[in-house]
Amino acid sequence: MRTGGWICAALLFVIVSVIFGMRIQQKPEIESIVPPVGSPGDLIIITGRDFGAVRDTSYVEFGGSRLTSSSYISWTDTEIKVILPPNIQDGLVFVGVQNVRSKPAFFANATTAPVAVTASVQTTLPIITGISPEKLSPGVLMTISGSNFGNSRDKSKVYFSSNREKMQAEEGAADDTFEFICADENDFDYQYWSDSEIRVYVPDGASDGVVFVQTSRGKSAQRTVAVDNKAGAKSFITPKTYVIQVSADIEDNSSDRDSSIILRVPRPFESAAQPSATLIESSPEPIIPDFQHTVIHQAQGGKYAPGKRRFTQNFAVTVYETRTNVVAARLNPISSVNKELYSAATSADEIVPSANEEIRALLSSVIGKERNPYNIAVLVYNYMIQNFEILNTVRTGRVSPLDMLDSKKGDAYDFAVVFTALMRAAGIPSYTDSGVLVGVDLRAKNHWWCELYLPGFGWFPVDPALGAGMEYQGWKKDVDAATFYFGNLDGQHILFSRGLNEIKSSSPNSKTVQKSRSFALQSVWEEASGKSIKYSSYWADPSVIGVY
Numbered sequence: 001m002r003t004g005g006w007i008c009a010a011l012l013f014v015i016v017s018v019i020f021g022m023r024i025q026q027k028p029e030i031e032s033i034v035p036p037v038g039s040p041g042d043l044i045i046i047t048g049r050d051f052g053a054v055r056d057t058s059y060v061e062f063g064g065s066r067l068t069s070s071s072y073i074s075w076t077d078t079e080i081k082v083i084l085p086p087n088i089q090d091g092l093v094f095v096g097v098q099n100v101r102s103k104p105a106f107f108a109n110a111t112t113a114p115v116a117v118t119a120s121v122q123t124t125l126p127i128i129t130g131i132s133p134e135k136l137s138p139g140v141l142m143t144i145s146g147s148n149f150g151n152s153r154d155k156s157k158v159y160f161s162s163n164r165e166k167m168q169a170e171e172g173a174a175d176d177t178f179e180f181i182c183a184d185e186n187d188f189d190y191q192y193w194s195d196s197e198i199r200v201y202v203p204d205g206a207s208d209g210v211v212f213v214q215t216s217r218g219k220s221a222q223r224t225v226a227v228d229n230k231a232g233a234k235s236f237i238t239p240k241t242y243v244i245q246v247s248a249d250i251e252d253n254s255s256d257r258d259s260s261i262i263l264r265v266p267r268p269f270e271s272a273a274q275p276s277a278t279l280i281e282s283s284p285e286p287i288i289p290d291f292q293h294t295v296i297h298q299a300q301g302g303k304y305a306p307g308k309r310r311f312t313q314n315f316a317v318t319v320y321e322t323r324t325n326v327v328a329a330r331l332n333p334i335s336s337v338n339k340e341l342y343s344a345a346t347s348a349d350e351i352v353p354s355a356n357e358e359i360r361a362l363l364s365s366v367i368g369k370e371r372n373p374y375n376i377a378v379l380v381y382n383y384m385i386q387n388f389e390i391l392n393t394v395r396t397g398r399v400s401p402l403d404m405l406d407s408k409k410g411d412a413y414d415f416a417v418v419f420t421a422l423m424r425a426a427g428i429p430s431y432t433d434s435g436v437l438v439g440v441d442l443r444a445k446n447h448w449w450c451e452l453y454l455p456g457f458g459w460f461p462v463d464p465a466l467g468a469g470m471e472y473q474g475w476k477k478d479v480d481a482a483t484f485y486f487g488n489l490d491g492q493h494i495l496f497s498r499g500l501n502e503i504k505s506s507s508p509n510s511k512t513v514q515k516s517r518s519f520a521l522q523s524v525w526e527e528a529s530g531k532s533i534k535y536s537s538y539w540a541d542p543s544v545i546g547v548y
Helices: 002-021 339-346 356-367 373-387 401-408 412-425
Strands: 029-034 043-050 059-062 072-075 079-083 091-097 107-110 127-132 141-147 156-163 180-182 191-195 197-201 208-214 223-225 231-251 258-264 276-283 288-291 294-300 308-326 430-438 442-452 458-462 492-496 509-511 526-529 536-539 544-548
Touching: 029 107, 043 156, 043 430, 107 288, 107 294, 107 442, 127 208, 141 208, 180 208, 223 258, 231 258, 258 308, 276 288, 294 308, 308 458, 308 492, 339 430, 356 401, 373 412, 373 442, 373 458, 401 412, 412 430, 412 442, 442 492, 458 536
Parallel strands: none
Antiparallel strands: 029 043, 043 079, 059 091, 072 079, 091 107, 127 141, 141 197, 156 180, 156 208, 191 197, 208 223, 231 308, 231 536, 231 544, 258 294, 258 526, 276 308, 288 294, 430 442, 430 492, 442 458, 509 526
16 A cells, blocks of 8 residues: 555656646737838838747748748747748738737738838938920820939829819918829829839829929929810819717627637728828828728737727818819820729729629610710719619618619619719719718718719719709808719719729638718728637728818
8 A cells, every 4th residue: 555655656756747747828919010001121110028038930921821941030938020921912910829820910011001201311322314295184105214213203293283172271371282193003193213214104184384393302393284174174262170079899709719800991092182181180090001092900808808998099181172174175085094093094983883784784774875085974973963863861771872763763872882883884984982071060971973084184073962952051052053063073072982992802711891871982891810709890980180
């Protein structure tokens, strides 16, 4: 018995020694990624804890791809340094140690995330030596020759004079902040960029005056250019600046602690008529303030449960009233339109059913043999406002805009989508715009309208819902809505999306949420990843908290 007891005691001692001698691997935790937006070749520093003193078989994963050994610079228990390799996608970042993965963090590729340009006075300024052709008009491809433009565009821009009315400064003097308009990457204006040559399309809203190049090195001298508006005139008048609040609530987040919820809060869009949309306040601080036209927030599972967490953004948005006068006979042929823009704005997509047979049949019956894009738009617009009834409330449920073709009635979303579909079916580049409409009482309501591209003129605004008589207490009095909202737009339309903003999920296994008939047309609003996702969300419609 004594021998057996001694053996048991010895075994117990060994087991206890092994247990206490073992190092139980803690879950690694990412505290920060610096910078949160990077490019291939950048040094990325991940700080946190429980990474382990050496890498061994541990790893870092970006957007579903594990880094190879050559990417690692150093590895300690609290800091990992890596060089970002080519072809890394946006998405979630994990640190894995002995098959235990950290909670995810978010990282974005700088090639698609706008970053403010910081000028440097220590390098040579760009110089323009020549411009061709001499005769320019909106949509014409021009070549700028010179030097010191940089070998790639990065965040550099080409600016033109515009027809924007000057804002009034507080002292009563004219404010020329928005005197110039830049070529727009959303319209695929930039075609080629080298240190000595730039090829760029003359942007929508450009006018007679000057052109200059702005790079990280500074601004070139201005060169005089003549922009021929033979196809008509466009002006931007009566600017207003709104403070818009967008908020979302996450509640009852009882998800597994390894889960992650990413909110993609829509940002107001910047365009010729809406030249500035600045995030002036955000609570809490976002992980990325501007990525794919959204503000990115991340909530870790279990961290805020139980209860509610509110994510609030305030934007300062400057909006101009748009006035146009088109000379239809002087438009350029559709074949002259930038091919990338033409392809993007004439193809059927998840929102616009321009390939639908009913749409094509209706178009044929309405326009007959007409081929001029402006005249086609007139025929379609008049047909819609005369033959379809506008509903003053937004339809709910899983309903299609195509229902309007049979029921002969629809809401503002239906009117905008069907008009856009008919334009695209006719081969006219067009977008469904989404945002909010601000009334005289400063209440904002979700709203949708359209833009179509007229070659040689630029973007032409149309609001078929207001033209059809939708109830709206606008700031403009004694206006014939049917006439005014074909080619003109008041300064109470605040734009959030121009067409569908297609956003890819951060992880192939995540669950995404899309909101239909909302103030922004984007494919992903929320994204949840992890083993157990339990939460509810509420998105408030944008509200106006100030106007200047």
